[in-house]
Amino acid sequence: xxxxxxxxxxxxxxxxxxxxxxxxxxxxxxxxxxxxxxxxxxxxxxxxxxxxxxxxxxxxxxxxxxxxxxxxxxxxxxxxxxxxxxxxxxxxxxxxxxxxxxxxxxxxxxxxxxxxxxxxxxxxxxxxxxxxxxxxxxxxxxxxxxxxxxxxxxxxxxxxxxxxxxxxxxxxxxxxxxxxxxxxxxxxxxxxxxxxxxxxxxxxxxxxxxxxxxxxxxxxxxxxxxxxxxxxxxxxxxxxxxxxxxxxxxxxxxxxxxxxxxxxxxxxxxxxxxxxxxxxxxxxxxxxxxxxxxxxxxxxxxxxxxxxxxxxxxxxxxxxxxxxxxxxxxxxxxxxxxxxxxxxxxxxxxxxxxxxxxxxxxxxxxxxxxxxxxxxxxxxxxxxxxxxxxxxxxxxxxxxxxxxxxxxxxxxxxxxxxxxxxxxxxxxxxxxxxxxxxxxxxxxxxxxxxxxxxxxxxxxxxxxxxxxxxxxxxxxxxxxxxxxxxxxxxxxxxxxxxxxxxxxxxxxxxxxxxxxxxxxxxxxxxxxxxxxxxxxxxxxxxxxxxxxxxxxxxxxxxxxxxxxxxxxxxxxxxxxxxxxxxxxxxxxxxxxxxxxxxxxxxxxxxxxxxxxxxxxxxxxxxxxxxxxxxxxxxxxxxxxxxxxxxxxxxxxxxxxxxxxxxxxxxxxxxxxxxxxxxxxxxxxxxxxxxxxxxxxxxxxxxxxxxxxxxxx
Ligand code: SF4
Numbered sequence: 001x002x003x004x005x006x007x008x009x010x011x012x013x014x015x016x017x018x019x020x021x022x023x024x025x026x027x028x029x030x031x032x033x034x035x036x037x038x039x040x041x042x043x044x045x046x047x048x049x050x051x052x053x054x055x056x057x058x059x060x061x062x063x064x065x066x067x068x069x070x071x072x073x074x075x076x077x078x079x080x081x082x083x084x085x086x087x088x089x090x091x092x093x094x095x096x097x098x099x100x101x102x103x104x105x106x107x108x109x110x111x112x113x114x115x116x117x118x119x120x121x122x123x124x125x126x127x128x129x130x131x132x133x134x135x136x137x138x139x140x141x142x143x144x145x146x147x148x149x150x151x152x153x154x155x156x157x158x159x160x161x162x163x164x165x166x167x168x169x170x171x172x173x174x175x176x177x178x179x180x181x182x183x184x185x186x187x188x189x190x191x192x193x194x195x196x197x198x199x200x201x202x203x204x205x206x207x208x209x210x211x212x213x214x215x216x217x218x219x220x221x222x223x224x225x226x227x228x229x230x231x232x233x234x235x236x237x238x239x240x241x242x243x244x245x246x247x248x249x250x251x252x253x254x255x256x257x258x259x260x261x262x263x264x265x266x267x268x269x270x271x272x273x274x275x276x277x278x279x280x281x282x283x284x285x286x287x288x289x290x291x292x293x294x295x296x297x298x299x300x301x302x303x304x305x306x307x308x309x310x311x312x313x314x315x316x317x318x319x320x321x322x323x324x325x326x327x328x329x330x331x332x333x334x335x336x337x338x339x340x341x342x343x344x345x346x347x348x349x350x351x352x353x354x355x356x357x358x359x360x361x362x363x364x365x366x367x368x369x370x371x372x373x374x375x376x377x378x379x380x381x382x383x384x385x386x387x388x389x390x391x392x393x394x395x396x397x398x399x400x401x402x403x404x405x406x407x408x409x410x411x412x413x414x415x416x417x418x419x420x421x422x423x424x425x426x427x428x429x430x431x432x433x434x435x436x437x438x439x440x441x442x443x444x445x446x447x448x449x450x451x452x453x454x455x456x457x458x459x460x461x462x463x464x465x466x467x468x469x470x471x472x473x474x475x476x477x478x479x480x481x482x483x484x485x486x487x488x489x490x491x492x493x494x495x496x497x498x499x500x501x502x503x504x505x506x507x508x509x510x511x512x513x514x515x516x517x518x519x520x521x522x523x524x525x526x527x528x529x530x531x532x533x534x535x536x537x538x539x540x541x542x543x544x545x546x547x548x549x550x551x552x553x554x555x556x557x558x559x560x561x562x563x564x565x566x567x568x569x570x571x572x573x574x575x576x577x578x579x580x581x582x583x584x585x586x587x588x589x590x591x592x593x594x595x596x597x598x599x600x601x602x603x604x605x606x607x608x609x610x611x612x613x614x615x616x617x618x619x620x621x622x623x624x625x626x627x628x629x630x631x632x633x634x635x636x637x638x639x640x641x642x643x644x645x646x647x648x649x650x651x652x653x654x655x656x657x658x659x660x661x662x663x664x665x666x667x668x669x670x671x672x673x674x675x676x677x678x679x680x681x682x683x684x685x686x687x688x689x690x691x692x693x694x695x696x697x698x699x700x701x702x703x704x705x706x707x708x709x710x711x712x
Contacts, residue, residue: 004471008046009451012335014460019471026053043182063434063447064476089491105132109404110337113456115508116481117348126372131382134350136405137340138385143302144333146697147311153562158554159332160462166328169199169290174300178209179595221274223577229313230261231269232284241288246322250558253569288321292328303703305578308696312570325555341459350382354518384698392420403430408437409600412689415676433602447478466538578692585706597666617667620653636712644687646674
């Protein structure tokens with residue numbers, strides 16, 4: 001029996017786990033009592049991880065050998081690694097020669113480790129010369145990134161989990177923390193039990209389990225968050241609850257915002273948001289006058305066509321009241337995925353560069369080129385997630401490399417995504433599981449290692465870097481993600497006649513050391529860290545050379561990473577939903593997570609016990625809406641948007657408001673077939689969702705689509 005410390009691969013809480021293994025088999029998992037994210041606890045998903053790695057599940061679900069499909073529609077056939085990677089390198093070299101570097105794209109994942117992310121980014125931007133590298137993290141946190149940068153000057157969540165123990169008021173908005181970040185929610189429950197005076201405000205269109213803990217529930221109408229935040233600031237100003245000293249000393253731009261929020265009167269905001277004036281007043285008072293107010297927020301703010309504005313408008317409230325830079329105070333965005341933060345750190349998105357550098361900044365491009373030893377980094381912004389699939393559907397993007405993610409289920413507007421995967425001349429899928437919908441579109445399938453089998457690092461929501469460790473050998477012919485990228489990159493270098501190699505790595509640590517050097521002098525400087533130090537304990541960034549610890553909280557000195565050192569108020573106007581409900585589509589459909597499932601279920605869907613909580617998909621509707629349509633519990637209904645239609649049982653629920661509906665995001669083709677508006681087969685709730693996105697963050701509005709619901 002061997003025990004190996006590692007990190008849970010599911011959500012951004014980033015809990016430490018101890019893997020028990022016998023020989024080549026993982027046989028158990030328990031929470032790491034020394035890990036500061038969870039102190040030994042695990043939720044239902046984390047505590048069943050070992051069962052998802054059983055020999056039987058591996059045999060049934062894993063991709064174990066490289067496979068190539070000679071012709072679309074045929075079954076793929078086994079090939080060896082040399083043949084697979086030579087084929088990929090030849091095909092990419094040919095597409096680049098014929099159509100230029102921007103004709104290829106890499107769509108990667110917040111499930112990858114930081115080291116994997118780093119080499120993908122360098123492959124695209126350093127070797128090939130395209131910024132077409134984006135990730136499913138675009139669907140998760142890019143609005144949080146844009147909101148932080150717009151107001152505080154850098155993409156750095158200023159808080160830590162321990163802040164829940166110091167807060168006098170916790171404002172949870174657009175986050176079903178009880179389901180999506182269960183171990184953090186346990187900490188909030190305990191903090192509330194210890195300090196019953198602490199106020200918890202919960203704001204969300206759905207009255208989810210998270211509402212059970214709240215002293216005040218604000219049943220926000222979908223998409224009206226900016227209206228609400230401006231309305232709260234209006235009340236704070238009227239009542240004299242803003243912190244004028246903090247505003248004067250540490251911020252700029254308040255006058256413009258002040259004049260903007262003048263029109264967001266309690267009457268107007270109450271009507272638009274569906275929240276009583278009394279509750280608006282109470283929320284404003286608690287937020288502004290509490291000794292320390294902590295906001296926790298997630299996809300409700302981020303997955304929106306005005307996601308940047310929502311994030312910025314919430315941060316405005318913290319700046320206006322001085323609720324930032326102290327224990328228990330600040331705007332704390334929660335990341336959905338285990339390593340969305342690590343991807344941001346290495347710049348693995350179409351508009352970013354290594355170590356929080358900006359692609360649009362010529363100085364930053366020159367710095368990264370010098371660090372990588374290449375003449376330049378391309379200036380042209382890359383295609384973001386939605387743009388990448390639209391470009392492939394339009395025939396502009398010829399070759400797509402997809403790693404560790406399942407866009408054929410998880411991207412909005414599935415009809416366009418399916419068209420993209422069919423039209424692309426080459427689709428390479430690098431994946432641990434053979435069961436994802438995207439595998440069906442692959443010309444080349446490359447088997448990757450996964451949790452329990454690989455080494456590297458991840459960063460959780462509180463900027464804490466943890467080691468991920470290998471407990472057992474990789475099964476079959478699977479290789480580590482970084483190895484696959486490096487092997488492919490070296491072959492492509494030969495074909496592009498580039499030497500010496502940009503990819504001299506032999507271990508994940510050798511990649512991490514290069515990443516570490518790129519952070520020197522940056523806001524996320526980790527030059528004081530090493531794998532050896534991380535072996536002892538996970539650490540928060542920044543952790544520069546010479547430091548004895550990382551920083552639990554940022555901006556305690558009131559100095560922000562902007563040219564004048566001041567945080568910036570954002571006078572962002574309220575913009576309605578991209579697709580408001582209307583007479584033909586009279587329901588607001590929202591999507592979200594279940595407690596015991598993860599993403600497209602490729603891992604959690606292998607365990608019967610994780611279906612105990614919610615056994616089958618359903619559309620949740622308000623009981624009055626069901627009665628008005630003569631629907632009984634379990635009646636099959638067509639849920640139809642402008643893009644597609646799915647059939648599933650109706651379920652009465654008081655969690656959703658009138659004219660609202662909810663469908664969980666996890667169910668795919670095995671459970672939930674559907675058709676596009678032109679009759680093509682589609683799967684899951686994303687047959688319905690829209691790809692309209694925020695102009696600032698390019699994050700799509702997965703949280704809202706207008707639908708009609710009719711008895712089948
Ligand atoms: Fe894993 Fe998140 Fe559960 Fe922790 S809270 S055990 S990181 S899924």
